[in-house]
Amino acid sequence: FDYDGPSMKTTVPGPRSQLFVLLLNFVFSQNVGAVNFFCNYEESRGNYLVDVDGNRMLDVYTQISSIPIGYNHPALLKLMTNPNNLSTFVNRPALGILPPENFPDKLTESLLSIAPSGMSRVQTMACGSCSNENAYKAMFIWYRNKERGQSGPSAEDISSCMVNQGPGCPDLSILSFTGAFHGRTLGCLATTHSKVIHKLDVPSFDWPIAPFPRLQYPLEEFSRENAQEEARCLEEVEDLIVKWRQKGKPVAGIVIEPIQAEGGDNHASADFFIRLRRIAAKHGCAFHVDEVQTGGGCTGKFWAHEHWGSDDPADIVSFSKKLLTGGYYHKEPYRIFNTWMGDPSKNLFLCEVLNVIRRENLLEEVARSGKALINGLYELQAQYPGLLSRARGQGTFCAIDVRDDATRPLCVILGGCGDRSIRFRPALVFKEYHVHLFLNIFNDVLTQF
Amino acid sequence: FDYDGPSMKTTVPGPRSQLFVLLLNFVFSQNVGAVNFFCNYEESRGNYLVDVDGNRMLDVYTQISSIPIGYNHPALLKLMTNPNNLSTFVNRPALGILPPENFPDKLTESLLSIAPSGMSRVQTMACGSCSNENAYKAMFIWYRNKERGQSGPSAEDISSCMVNQGPGCPDLSILSFTGAFHGRTLGCLATTHSKVIHKLDVPSFDWPIAPFPRLQYPLEEFSRENAQEEARCLEEVEDLIVKWRQKGKPVAGIVIEPIQAEGGDNHASADFFIRLRRIAAKHGCAFHVDEVQTGGGCTGKFWAHEHWGSDDPADIVSFSKKLLTGGYYHKEPYRIFNTWMGDPSKNLFLCEVLNVIRRENLLEEVARSGKALINGLYELQAQYPGLLSRARGQGTFCAIDVRDDATRPLCVILGGCGDRSIRFRPALVFKEYHVHLFLNIFNDVLTQF
């Protein structure tokens, strides 16, 4: 059901997109600062995003990595025409108090069928931010329960928490890493350190921030240097845990992405993560792996942390984006609640997405096209050392740094790219064929420099 | 399309619901602490919620006030069968960068058509929490821009914000009220003060909390006492603003619900809110009215703040629940962004909900049934002074306090009720007929005491 290839009719944004931006901005006073162009989602298909000017682009960015199996996948369209499913879309329940009849079934079929190793509980949420916010709350509650032991909250806990003061609202912290991105609500934002524009002017918490390893790529070629850098970072983590405990703001949990995404596609070794998890355990901190961007198959495994080969990778794993519903896996029950607690209509889509992934062996496909992609990037990088550097990736979750002015022409045929790097976040239906299509176009652009 | 009346087959939760709870808890290790019972949403219709045991209950609580026009409204089912709408459900865009073609149209048809007085800008979000979180961020950014005047952020602003420190992450605060509920993510939670269970063990901000007026009902009968109480609270607000400025944590914004919902259905007069808004302006604080629970027509006007009769009620108005999409209205553009920025499929439903509200004059209906409801509650309260007290409400957004043990039998035919009070949060299609149905049942229950 995919198109043959890209097809450009105008420059991008084209005249219709520009008109829409003006309309939205001046007629309706809406904020359009970040709009790339307007899309025709009806006409978009598979790996191709069609805009309102009829341009058809190979989409390697897929709505910030949130379209799992391409646009308008027939399986999802079919699901919509099944009359049994209508009620799930029309009646959004308060899932925490009044779940629908098929809730246990759908949960088993979807999220429980892909649970990370060692985790049997899952809490659905509606987006990446509330997934992480509530995961942090779960870690704080867990930590305080542990401290209190058998005894329940004290009278002082109870009275002080209502006015935002300790001990009821304790001075606990979450340790995060430089370059991390975990969301933009106030709790998440205190652990996000990717861009100034996210953080500026927003009050925050005095929580510890450890250095994320700055590795050299390809990782295999610099294993000694990289191991040293990782050891330095782990040492710093332990120092910070001790320091913040002494400060009276103990670290309740450590949060980390298996690949730092918004922070610039920064990788680290399996060994690093496993040792980090051990440090967390040693100091009594929960270990939270944020798979909001890496989960869902784009690394060639369903979860990026599976590449670590550990059967006890984490205490909490959060997800969203490609999984359509947000949420987190965990090990212990906590008192987490809100109005919607997710959205069963997204879960319905997820069930079907997982069927497609299994039926079409999409994880293997991703591993295959990922290999073709990274090898192609290595080749181009060897060919254009002045323009390209630091090709890196796992599965199709790849990136390459590009000299500033060289990226612009590419944006014309790719659905969005960054300032100094091209980040690949294609759908799971991005096949080897699409990799070669992309590499050819990329090569054409590069020869013009 | 509504049913004739409630119909009970078993006690609630019935045997099938209990089985599902056991299944979810012991087989799937899921957290079921808050589950009331399992629902058959396919069979639910209008004001009636049907459970998996075939019990049909008059639903006055509507999924924590989030079902605007009843279950399975034909207009919404019809919308689902329109093939032009499929793509909106199947392809969720990153709205901030790649909006769909019909976005300006749909925005005009839906959210802009019901914009509060003096507000032309709207930012969609996905739930009440991210609506409030981002509204707070907008107020912080606005406040700092005002402080900086023409000059942009300093080098120190930029470097300090990346490590969670001032001046980049400034020590600004949001003033909230005792008994307030604005959500459970960490920023929102710092302004929420309704229940211990929401707050305990979660780190918070040292932000000022003013007393919300504790009025006597019916408001008209105690106007002198209530005016005194409101004056006391307003004085305290000014004191806190001054005190927190001196503390070095200036109040960037004040947030308040037009009727405190989760905190126990606490009302205040139009005069109180108008004077509060003036105090905010006087001290250079933004004024944020949280209409997440009150917005959408349940008070007999689309926004509860319309009852104040002000043409400049607020700087920010946030919404969610009955509006299906979250978001907030505002006056100035800010740099707010996240992956999804809402969900156009919810906006599609909202367009249709607004059509139904207009076509069926539902706001007038709500005003009418609200009057019948509050008068009925007054009568019962006069009849059973030992059991009932403090009947209060606006539109169908009503509540009455009930002696502890008297509420239980009612839960059997109402879709959920609180500990010490019955809160009414019916759909907008709750007609006078349903009011009388409820009052009769309620009366029957009360005679048993």
Ligand code: FES
């Ligand atoms: S915070 Fe996740 S949907 Fe609102």
